[in-house]
Amino acid sequence: MRDYASPGVAILVVGSALLAGVYAVAVIDRMIGVLVAGQGPSWGRLLAEPVRSSAVLALQQRRTTERPDAPGWALAPALFAGLAAVALALVPLSRDLVAADPATGFVVFSAAIAMVMIAVYLHGWSPNSAFALHGAYRYGAQALSFQMPFLLAMLATALPAQSLSIVDIVNAQESLWNVVRQPAGLPLYLVVGVAVSFWGPLNLADGADLAGGTSVEDSGLARLLWAAARAAMLVAIAAMGASVFLGGWWGPWLPGAAWVIVKTTALLIVLIASGHLLARVRIQQFVLISWVLLIPLALLNVFVSGALLL
Amino acid sequence: MILLGPLGVALVVFVAAILAALLLRFSGDLSRGPALTIPERAPFAGGEEPLMHAWNRYHARYYVMALIFLAFDMEMVYMYPWAVVFVREGGVAMVEMGMFIIVLLLGVLYAWRERAFAWA
Amino acid sequence: MGLKRTLATLAAGAPTPVFAAAGLGAGAQVQDLRLHHQVRLVDTPSAASILLVAGGIPDSLAQSLSRLHDTMPHPRCTAWWPLGALPGLWLANFPHHVAIDHNIPERLRAIHGELVNGQRPSEPPMLADEDPAPWRGIGPYGQGGTGMTGGTPYGRPMAELGPDRDGLRLDVLPLNVGPFFPRFPAGLTLELKLAGDVIVETGIPVNLFRDSDQRNLRGDKISPFTRALSEPVLVSELELARARAHLRWLANALVACELRSLGLRVLRLATTIGSGEGDSLHSLQRVLGWTQALGWSTKGVGRVGADKLVGLGLGPVARASGLAEDVRAEDGVYRDLGFEPIVQSEGDAAARWRQRLAEAVQSLALAARAGDRLTDPGGVVESPHGRLERTTTPADRLLPLLPGLLHEMEWGDAVTTLVSLDLNLQETAAVEVVDAEAVA
Secondary structure (H helix, E strand, C coil): CCCECCHHHHHHHHHHHHHHHHHHHHHHHHHHHHHHHCCCCCHHHHHHHHHHHHHHHHHCCCCCCCCCCHHHHHHHHHHHHHHHHHHHHCCECCCCCECECCCCHHHHHHHHHHHHHHHHHHHHHCCCCHHHHHHHHHHHHHHHHHHHHHHHHHHHHHHHHCCCCHHHHHHCCCCCCHHHHCCCHHHHHHHHHHHHCCCHHHCCCCCHHHCCHHHCCCCHHHHHHHHHHHHHHHHHHHHHHHHHCCCCCCCCCCCHHHHHHHHHHHHHHHHHHHHHHCCCCCHHHHHHHHHHHHHHHHHHHHHHHHHHHC | CCCCHHHHHHHHHHHHHHHHHHHHHHHHHHHCCCCCCCHHHCCCCCCCCCCCCCCCCCCCCCHHHHHHHHHHHHHHHHHHHHHHHHHHHCHHHHHHHHHHHHHHHHHHHHHHHCCCCCCC | CHHHHHHHHHHHCCCEEEEEEECECCHHHHHHHHHCCCEEECCCHHHCCEEEEECECCHHHHHHHHHHHHCCCCCCEEEEECCCECCCHHHHHCCCCEECCCCHHHHHHHHHHHHHHCCCCCCCCCCCCCCCCCCCCCCCCCCCCCHHHCCCCCCCCCCEEECCCCCCCEEEEEEEECCCCCCCCCCCCEEEEEECCEEEEECCCCCCCCCCCCCECCHHHCCHHHHCCCCCCEHHHHHHHHHHHHHHHHHHHHHHCCCHHHHHHHHHHHHHCCCCCCHHHHHHHHHHHHCCCCCCCCCCCCCCCHHHHCCCCCCHHHHHCCCCCCHHHHCHHHHHCCCCCCCCCCCCHHHHHHHHHHHHHHHHHHHHHHCCCECCCCCEEEECCEEEECCCCHHHHHHHHHHHHHCCEEHHHHHHHHHHHCCCCCHHHHHHHHHHHHHC
16 A cells, blocks of 8 residues: 555645745745845845735735636636645655655646646636636647646656656655756756746746736635645645655755755745746747657657666 | 545545635635626726627637647557556667657657647 | 734735826836835736826726726725826716825825725725616516527627638637736727737727827926927937936836846836946846847747838837938937947847847947037937927827737737837827927
């Protein structure tokens, strides 16, 4: 029987990890923003601002539009949060603690990432607003394009472990981290990670050119929830990347859980910095590059690392 | 208590997160203000009056790319078990999957030349 | 309740979400609000608590303001920042507005604090609660008939089939994108027809600021370019204003490229840069190259051929397409300073970006060399947007080209193109002010 925690413990662990992660994303985002803008960071204000802005949204009325699809609009951020929670539940937090480690954990993670497209599309379609609908369809193109590079970049990490379970993949990195064995894997994974949570340069679903895209009609707690779900997905992607590429809990001196946190934070910083340092990508270019460059690169990565294992 | 197994626990986490999110979303409605008037519910268009419902038979111009995605998705289904048995099966496994992939990549090349990615 | 009070205390200290509608004479001031942490300018009224109306608003835009106001969620308030403009018709619709004139970020935060604490009541809706298509009584949806020929649907109509590029039977959605869309220049309303995400038709937009009776009569607010039409102006002042205008444009354009923090950095540079500091712009151009703002974001987007722009005097837009048209080239003062128009050849959005950066560097160098030289008022001035005359502005000449330019463009590319064109619809009113003063 594979390893798993009891339901109560799993909910507690994943819930607190997500809350801490969402707060960390908000703080890191503001910190990097302040550094790039050249303003002096005021730490007290930076640390308090996510809480304060959440309070503003909590006190704001949740408005609706003329003819929305109300159940869809309610379920979209909930589905997104659920998928982020499942994705994080698969990440082993230390040698002994993992919320859920099925024998096909990799497949469950990929399924969670694939379903993000449904959540974002539903979020854009439901308000019956032109800009939101446009963001939803644009994300459809983006999502269909990144699925393959995503899967292939991660698949190479399953080869040395000869297993689809995340714990096995981390265990196989005891001697050498996957980022050293397969150097092309992590950059590819990060590029696609930015695409999955439509962050920064790949923010084509909630873009500035659409006045907020799928969230153009969101207000109050609905807006807060969508932003939190996006950040949660970013945390899940960073945590999974830390596990399958950076060796998870392996590392000297510190306990395993601390290493997981350190590595996740490092990947989070890279992912969030892309939003402040890289300009917007056009959807036509992203689709083309994804199919014509990223997929062959990812396939090359799989076959070369496979050949090296034989 | 039924023995859930890891997939069961993942499902429990999934449902719990969804319920928590729904609870959070609707919690603000307890202190609801007055009902919204029609102009308060207008979709955003920069200040202009919206002419029509946004829902329409939208031309998702990437439909050709979506068909190619279906083919690759089926390929992924085969790559999952292949990754598990690869080291055990050795070079044969690599050659077989390689041939499969090359056929699919030729399809992508053809689609590229036929400008399937060019609105897209 | 204790929870509500805690939330209110926390919310009062947060950056106030403000949706800004910048009218005549207010563009730069509203943009400067971005530099303050007490205020957060948002892209949609759904995220805002305060509608900030700044500067002069023509009467034709009054209805738009009411619509924007109503789509704000409670608790909400309207703040008016006159900046020297006269009150317009729109003010009559906003009986509960708050007038602010100094220390704007703190005032906005104070208003927001009062809103969340319940000390200030939230504003009621402005517009009447009328359905766009009335209930007609007959039919299951009140549409006025039953069955297949059953009248107009209750509520808005739905999009109809239209001609499609690929020959499929799909809809074309008419959409009017309004005067205060965050990425469009203030006052630009486009009547679009969208097939999917591609613009298939655009009406020629009308400049609603043009014939408005809103004036901004405070003398120091009139830009040096407008003053240069009738009186001699220091060349150094003119060129410094030009460089700053280009940098302000860049700050806005970076927001459209999802590089908000970099945009803030450029905005601060725009407010503080002085003559002869062109070197800091060289490093800025390098950084822009690394971020790909001059690369994948704008390369090949919105190409305009030189043949469409000949003789229109469109400033950096024309020079980026290869036309060496610059009013300054005919001015003896500039010739003495060794001025030569800079020209790019590609004519796409990236070229226009590079053009404005190069011109900013050139302007700073000219300003440093100019000393006490004065311009020669001749009724024609090269503004940062093009050839400015008493009777026409660059925006007037560029607006008719928009339908051809945006035809068959994907939405993101269309916004990138519009941003790179740097349309300024508010230059026109400044011209008319000069006219009125010259006549009076």
